Amino acid sequence: MRSLKLLALAGLALTLAACGHNTEQRAATGAAAGLILGGPVGAAIGAGAGVVVSKTQDR
Template identity: 50%
Template sequence: MKKMTVILICGATLALAACGENTATRATTGAATGAVVGGAPGAVVGAALGGTGAVQVE
């Protein structure tokens, strides 16, 4: 099952890697994808650090 998941993720990555007609479109879709994929873990880690008092903003 794990091997199949890895194969599907790699296939989707290769299929969607260069979507877009020009460089601007590819950059925009790449940025949006990065924000969606990285946003949730960033929010969780940020909330964990902010909630513990490890990071203080004055």
């Protein structure tokens, strides 16, 4: 059950990480969403997702 919750949080963080105009904004949005939903681990996942999404969209 815990892994399912983490998977859902990672998906939500990835979705919200696309908000913003540059890498820093996307990482911050992902980290904030992850922090609210998953605590420190969620914040790290969200920030990482924001950076990945930013690099992908910039190409």
